[in-house]
Amino acid sequence: MIYVVSILALVGLLVALAAFLVAAERLLLDYGICKVRVNAGERVLEVEGGQTLLEALNGQEIYVPSACGGQGTCGYCKVTVLAGGGPVLTTELALLARKDIRAGVRLACQVKVRGDLDLRIPEEILNVRLYSAEVASTRDLTYDTKEIRLRLLEPAEIQSRPGQYVQVQAPSPEGPVWRAYSISSSPQEPNAVELVVRIVPGGIASTYLFGLAPGDRVAFTGPFGEFRLSEDPATEIVCVAGGCGLAPVKNIIETLVARWPERPAWLFFGCRTTRDVFYYERFKRLAAEHPSLRVVYALSDELEPGEKWDGETGFIHLSVDRFLQAGRKRQAFLCGPPVMIEAVQRVLEDKGLAPEDVFFDDFSRAASSAPATV
Amino acid sequence: MNETSALVIFVAAVFTNNILLTYFLGMCSFLACSREFPTAIGLGAAVTFVMTATTVINYLVYHYLLVPADLGHLQLVVFITVIAAFVQLVEMVLERFSPRLYYALGIFLPLITVNCAILGVALFMVNFEYSFVQAVGFGAGAGVGWTLAIVLMAGLRRKMAYANIPAPFQGVAVTMITTGVMALAFSGFAGMVSIQ
Numbered sequence: 196m197i198y199v200v201s202i203l204a205l206v207g208l209l210v211a212l213a214a215f216l217v218a219a220e221r222l223l224l225d226y227g228i229c230k231v232r233v234n235a236g237e238r239v240l241e242v243e244g245g246q247t248l249l250e251a252l253n254g255q256e257i258y259v260p261s262a263c264g265g266q267g268t269c270g271y272c273k274v275t276v277l278a279g280g281g282p283v284l285t286t287e288l289a290l291l292a293r294k295d296i297r298a299g300v301r302l303a304c305q306v307k308v309r310g311d312l313d314l315r316i317p318e319e320i321l322n323v324r325l326y327s328a329e330v331a332s333t334r335d336l337t338y339d340t341k342e343i344r345l346r347l348l349e350p351a352e353i354q355s356r357p358g359q360y361v362q363v364q365a366p367s368p369e370g371p372v373w374r375a376y377s378i379s380s381s382p383q384e385p386n387a388v389e390l391v392v393r394i395v396p397g398g399i400a401s402t403y404l405f406g407l408a409p410g411d412r413v414a415f416t417g418p419f420g421e422f423r424l425s426e427d428p429a430t431e432i433v434c435v436a437g438g439c440g441l442a443p444v445k446n447i448i449e450t451l452v453a454r455w456p457e458r459p460a461w462l463f464f465g466c467r468t469t470r471d472v473f474y475y476e477r478f479k480r481l482a483a484e485h486p487s488l489r490v491v492y493a494l495s496d497e498l499e500p501g502e503k504w505d506g507e508t509g510f511i512h513l514s515v516d517r518f519l520q521a522g523r524k525r526q527a528f529l530c531g532p533p534v535m536i537e538a539v540q541r542v543l544e545d546k547g548l549a550p551e552d553v554f555f556d557d558f559s560r561a562a563s564s565a566p567a568t569v
Numbered sequence: 570m571n572e573t574s575a576l577v578i579f580v581a582a583v584f585t586n587n588i589l590l591t592y593f594l595g596m597c598s599f600l601a602c603s604r605e606f607p608t609a610i611g612l613g614a615a616v617t618f619v620m621t622a623t624t625v626i627n628y629l630v631y632h633y634l635l636v637p638a639d640l641g642h643l644q645l646v647v648f649i650t651v652i653a654a655f656v657q658l659v660e661m662v663l664e665r666f667s668p669r670l671y672y673a674l675g676i677f678l679p680l681i682t683v684n685c686a687i688l689g690v691a692l693f694m695v696n697f698e699y700s701f702v703q704a705v706g707f708g709a710g711a712g713v714g715w716t717l718a719i720v721l722m723a724g725l726r727r728k729m730a731y732a733n734i735p736a737p738f739q740g741v742a743v744t745m746i747t748t749g750v751m752a753l754a755f756s757g758f759a760g761m762v763s764i765q
Binding site: 197200201204205208209212215216219220223224281282284285309 | 638639640642643646647650651654657658661662664665668672675676
């Protein structure tokens with residue numbers, strides 16, 4: 196009997212205390228609706244107080260990147276809090292430089308919304324949305340590369356710049372993973388996103404994307420990426436791609452000739468054998484229509500006996516070296532494996548390009564940032 | 570029934586029966602948080618407040634709920650639950666009304682829950698058969714005594730930062746030794762008053 200009474204009394208006490216605490220939390224930690232001013236009042240969000248800033252922003256469809264899901268360990272969710280964020284917490288110190296702290300940079304996942312806030316968020320992040328799309332078509336480009344065209348459903352349009360990428364959601368046994376793919380279609384078709392996917396043996400996302408059929412649903416966030424095409428028509432554009440690095444380059448070149456039909460531009464594409472060549476006819480046609488565009492494809496392996504090839508041979512950086520004259524005003528975009536990028540960077544430096552005019556994407560961001568929600 | 574006046578109990582709890590230096594309760598946060606002066610004072614104040622308040626609550630719970638229901642044997646688990654709930658409440662109140670203090674105390678506040686000195690005081694209060702007023706004096710005195718010890722320690726550690734301590738004794742080792750010497754010094758108060 197005494198045991199039963201003891202247990203019941205204890206359970207009763209615990210329930211009473213828990214109820215009391217829940218009631219107290221409701222009463223005490225009710226911050227009501229807080230106003231979050233973003234970028235000097237450009238947007239004013241009304242969010243429920245008490246949640247973290249990251250949750251609040253994600254809830255308002257501002258996809259601040261976060262790879263750790265709000266644990267405060269990845270440091271991707273940095274935003275500048277100008278007012279109302281409270282003191283910097285010890286949990287943030289490890290991921291913020293002293294310069295950042297002085298500027299008011301905080302980890303959004305650690306800042307609790309307790310009142311009105313004043314934030315500065317990079318324009319890039321404000322543009323990022325979660326999209327749902329439908330596979331419109333798939334097409335084999337080579338034996339291991341596919342072009343996948345997605346038609347946007349919700350939202351129906353994406354505003355991107357050439358050279359930007361999206362993060363595609365792929366299912367995996369450990370929950371969804373996010374992988375970056377460059378947009379290969381030009382921003383002039385805002386209702387579609389085209390990707391060039393090369394199958395990676397054992398790759399989660401490439402295997403998933405390869406298995407898609409027209410009509411399948413795909414989710415992705417974007418656009419991400421800092422590249423900005425130079426607006427000065429006198430600046431020559433040099434694009435160098437290797438493998439499926441041709442995707443963003445296709446986007447850049449097509450946007451370029453559409454906007455400035457006479458603007459000088461170079462497209463270099465390096466691959467190993469004729470089996471890896473794709474989009475060659477398409478670019479040759481484009482170059483024939485626009486004499487200011489020069490297209491150079493180069494194979495690094497020896498030709499098979501009897502094979503026909505009207506392009507260059509040798510590593511692509513050697514072609515870049517051979518064709519480009521030094522001393523022109525240029526902007527360069529490189530996309531491909533790290534070894535290629537390094538070699539081309541050296542060549543471009545010799546040709547007189549300043550490092551800030553050479554933008555590169557070396558496939559290393561593959562497993563990087565993912566949004567906290569979803 | 571114990572007849573000692575509450576004031577005597579208070580003084581005794583601070584000096585002769587210092588919860589930390591004679592019973593060695595609450596050592597973990599004492600060692601961890603005595604590195605800096607302001608932290609020590611902040612934590613000491615928080616412990617004193619929580620100790621006094623939980624002694625009052627636990628006294629009422631014990632004498633008006635547990636004893637009448639003949640559930641005195643549940644004291645240990647009930648006391649610790651009450652302490653935990655109270656600390657949560659204090660945390661919420663501070664977060665709401667004094668964010669500065671809330672951030673200053675940071676992780677120490679929830680850690681008070683598991684400060685054994687606080688549970689110790691609640692259990693001693695029952696063992697010593699104190700009246701309500703005596704219990705309040707004891708709780709407050711034990712809190713002030715703990716604060717006194719941690720503040721003294723912070724002062725000593727500040728001096729020790731400049732002392733030439735042999736490598737094997739640096740850090741926790743020398744702090745433990747210092748605590749022992751402090752306890753010896755406090756034992757000089759023993760016998761002035763007795764509260765048991």
